[in-house]
Amino acid sequence: MTAALEIEGLVKTYQSLFGKPRVALDRLDMVVARGEIHGFLGPNGSGKSTALKTLLGLLRPDAGNMRILGQPVPRALPAVASRVGAIVEAPAFFGNFTAYKTLSLLAKAGGVPKDRIGIVLDQVGLTDRAEDEVKSYSLGMRQRLAVASALLKDPELLILDEPNNGLDPAGIREMRDLLREQADRGMTVVISSHILAEIQQVCDSVTIISRGRTVAAGPVSDVLAVADRGTYRVRVDDHHRAAQILADAGADVTVAGDHIVVRDLADAAWVTRALGLNDFWVRELTPVAQLEDAFLSLTGGGPRRGQFRPVDNSDWPAQEDFVDSPTGDVVEHGRSS
Numbered sequence: 344m345t346a347a348l349e350i351e352g353l354v355k356t357y358q359s360l361f362g363k364p365r366v367a368l369d370r371l372d373m374v375v376a377r378g379e380i381h382g383f384l385g386p387n388g389s390g391k392s393t394a395l396k397t398l399l400g401l402l403r404p405d406a407g408n409m410r411i412l413g414q415p416v417p418r419a420l421p422a423v424a425s426r427v428g429a430i431v432e433a434p435a436f437f438g439n440f441t442a443y444k445t446l447s448l449l450a451k452a453g454g455v456p457k458d459r460i461g462i463v464l465d466q467v468g469l470t471d472r473a474e475d476e477v478k479s480y481s482l483g484m485r486q487r488l489a490v491a492s493a494l495l496k497d498p499e500l501l502i503l504d505e506p507n508n509g510l511d512p513a514g515i516r517e518m519r520d521l522l523r524e525q526a527d528r529g530m531t532v533v534i535s536s537h538i539l540a541e542i543q544q545v546c547d548s549v550t551i552i553s554r555g556r557t558v559a560a561g562p563v564s565d566v567l568a569v570a571d572r573g574t575y576r577v578r579v580d581d582h583h584r585a586a587q588i589l590a591d592a593g594a595d596v597t598v599a600g601d602h603i604v605v606r607d608l609a610d611a612a613w614v615t616r617a618l619g620l621n622d623f624w625v626r627e628l629t630p631v632a633q634l635e636d637a638f639l640s641l642t643g644g645g646p647r648r649g650q651f652r653p654v655d656n657s658d659w660p661a662q663e664d665f666v667d668s669p670t671g672d673v674v675e676h677g678r679s680s
């Protein structure tokens with residue numbers, strides 16, 4: 344069976360009248376199998392939105408091949424558009440329209456049967472507020488209304504850029520259940536996110552990008568296995584002193600709350616020996632395999648709002664290029680620590 348989404352060698356450079364061109368996508372590759380929930384992960388400014396907008400025909404690519412539901416895009420977009428639901432930018436709703444009226448207009452414009460409105464309102468948990476004006480909605484409720492609008496067509500492929508933005512923990516859980524329900528019905532779901540724990544819980548597979556390039560892809564368990572390069576959590580009495588002993592012995596150690604994290608360990612027994620020789624007895628020695636760790640080790644740093652977290656500068660424009668973020672926030676220069 345063909346993949347729901349395929350991107351191969353996608354290149355996109357933003358031209359600027361005054362500054363240097365900015366390479367946002369640098370031969371990006373991505374494949375999403377049908378029926379799965381796929382996480383599209385990357386630090387701020389790594390190119391996620393650019394990739395999704397290019398895929399959906401909102402930006403023109405410089406090079407590369409893309410297919411949606413087996414059809415080459417952007418050429419075949421008119422043919423596949425009715426089978427794809429997407430939110431790549433926060434949609435602007437009329438504040439004095441109700442959710443029902445908003446969805447009615449969208450349904451009418453898209454030739455969607457009216458009975459879909461009640462179904463999607465129910466799916467996103469807005470039935471009780473359907474007759475309230477959108478201006479009275481919280482950010483999370485607007486987010487759910489946006490998802491409802493994307494679900495109207497009952498699409499085969501649903502693409503959501505940062506769907507959890509503005510949602511509280513309960514809202515995030517509801518969104519997760521909603522996406523899982525859709526996937527169980529056969530819908531393919533692609534979500535971009537920085538909320539790594541969330542991706543780990545909901546996604547079957549991931550593509551991790553950094554600076555416009557794919558750095559890891561595959562089933563979540565495979566990506567975790569690759570990234571699990573001997574990272575262990577160690578619990579011991581007086582963990583500050585124990586961390587010092589391990590650091591003095593040459594280990595890559597950080598103290599994290601009430602435990603120690605030791606990285607790049609070839610043999611976990613080394614920790615037990617090194618501490619035992621100093622009369623420290625290990626109470627816990629557990630391998631750590633979290634998507635967060637995979638993400639950090641693959642992209643070289645954690646996502647921070649409005650900041651770039653470069654990985655390797657070898658073939659990337661000079662540091663002075665990294666001065667503006669799309670949000671206008673302060674931007675970190677150079678390699679992350």
Ligand SMILES: Nc1ncnc2c1ncn2[C@@H]1O[C@H](COP(=O)(O)OP(=O)(O)OP(=O)(O)O)[C@@H](O)[C@H]1O
Binds near residue numbers: 357385386392394667
């Ligand atoms: N309209 C634009 N003009 C010029 N450069 C842009 C434009 N939009 C994005 N960029 C640049 O392209 C790169 C990728 O940005 P993009 O928004 O695609 O990343 P992202 O991974 O979606 O980031 P975020 O997680 O912060 O939304 C960044 O260097 C960004 O500054």
